[in-house]
Amino acid sequence: MAQSNAETIQSVADKVGVSTTTVSRVLNGKAETYRISKRTEERVLQTATEMGYIPNQVARGLRNKRTNTIGLIIPDISNPFFSTIARNIEINARKAGCSTILSDSQEDTQLEKESLRLLQGRKVDGLIICPVGEVSAHIEPVLYKNIPLVIIDRYFPELDCTYVISDNYKGAFDAVSYLIENNHRTIACIQGRARTSVNHERVQGYRDALKKHGLPLDESLIIGESFGKKNGYIGAKILLNRTPRPTAIFSTSNLISLGAMGAILEEGLSIPDDISMISFDDQPYSDYLITPMTTIAQQTDEIGHIAFKLLETQINHEMNQDMKPRIERIVLPTKLVIRKSVKTLNK
Amino acid sequence: MAQSNAETIQSVADKVGVSTTTVSRVLNGKAETYRISKRTEERVLQTATEMGYIPNQVARGLRNKRTNTIGLIIPDISNPFFSTIARNIEINARKAGCSTILSDSQEDTQLEKESLRLLQGRKVDGLIICPVGEVSAHIEPVLYKNIPLVIIDRYFPELDCTYVISDNYKGAFDAVSYLIENNHRTIACIQGRARTSVNHERVQGYRDALKKHGLPLDESLIIGESFGKKNGYIGAKILLNRTPRPTAIFSTSNLISLGAMGAILEEGLSIPDDISMISFDDQPYSDYLITPMTTIAQQTDEIGHIAFKLLETQINHEMNQDMKPRIERIVLPTKLVIRKSVKTLNK
DNA sequence: ATGAAAGCGCTAACAG
């Protein structure tokens, strides 16, 4: 290994002239418990520092059956929505003395499955997964094995598992209601990956908002198949060439919106004069877009923070052989951030 | 551990009725080498699969002195510039059978130092660091210990170490030259974190472009102290209230630009009519900003890809006790992406 | 107040 000549507890013990047991005890702060003399303790501590001794966590992990490591599976870490969550998870994990192994599933269930196996092999103490989200069968075994697990962003109704998500239904409902209140009647929806909870709930919020306000539902106004930029572009292209053209687009992700903006500009149209837009996911740049974007903001910081705390709880229960902590289902409220991308139409 | 009751190589061996050695050999694809009977091989393989056996990588790591793990230290994983790089590193690492331990240093040298220690304790096979970048003393020991290391984005002239960076000097030089060619004469520069190579070179590119075109250098037009959004806001605020007002701002990062845009809008000014802007870092949204931003694009995908490949080379040399591979200094060209944020002034 | 020895799960040297 790169660090093959690294110091070991043995080399420290040799230098001080004590046993490895003593060194281990001192280094783990158990000098008191084992009534090790102050003098010995100090010498061990000092020698370890002098030698630049760094405990081998791999060996500790093997021995202790606890690696102080968590696994994090994310569909696309380059998406700022996910990277913000990842950041918060990592920062909280580290504060708790945990390292984070990152795995980008590239929105591919097969890769997600492999990651799961990989991380189990690495004996992570727990897992936080933002699943691709169409199927959950490969995640069930994790549950059976009692590996602490928290799911974020996309959940599975059929899976009895702690999760932290946004209130996607209400977020969408609020967004579309806002469009309707501004007298929009032909409202399109560019959806993301079908058969994910996130998409399902956002589209359901869209449907129900129309219904609640007594508007007809035109299924052909719901279009799209992924949360990516390209899908937004294609979706908007199609929608813009419909007659009558929708007066507003509800976009179910930040990247979809970017793609849709591309299409709208390309068609020589402007937001909100020719078409209004409202988008899921607030971003640092939302204020500075050609038309400052009215968005549904999610509490990304909180998602990461809460997810780790819940995982930590599970891990501690597991280690202490306590009975399993209760399954938590955290749904965080979203917030409508009104900017300039929605025009008030005449009645 | 969460997975305390997981299958081991022993339980597989027991079930098949062979020794652990045989199981290990089969599972590591060495059945041929050790001339293990086809029948035994098949039974081992099948039994392992049936039992859902997953090799314990912690134990393997300890035994093999190779963990198939790399450490990645990044100053802010929520910044899309870094998260794109991280994504490419993770994807390439995984292809090579390596897991990535992520550490967010939060632009804090002290945390970076701690991460370094942590990752060494975890016996990573190699490290990719995007350093905070002001000092390098804490990184030197890594080099002494012959731990494979690749530095990205920000490097240290005094450190004899492989790195992958962008041609920041030329990028900045090109950007400012472009402004000058468009007849700008009072050009401000909002800089990032002082005493980082990235900042130094970008500012130097700025200076030299002015010089080359025979323009005077006004030090008071160089302002700022971090790569963050807030710094951009403050910097622009100050610059806009100068008389005469600069006609253009060269912004040294994507986040600085966002902050600067905020200040410009707040002052009721418009880009590029009242003030031109050119910014380092191309982003998916650059096209859709209030004024589509003219940028210096870096090859973020390549940075991650190359960094991992170079690290892999070092790791393999290290493992084979070959002589050390040569230190590589990769400087990737940047590209000027012209959009609408720079106005051509009258001569 | 301290140490010897066993063992976490795995691989490799050596032995047949």
Next chain:
DNA sequence: CTGTTAGCGCTTTCAT
């Protein structure tokens, strides 16, 4: 063609 044994670096039981 297969198995026995030692040992990676650490913690902990048991012993003194």
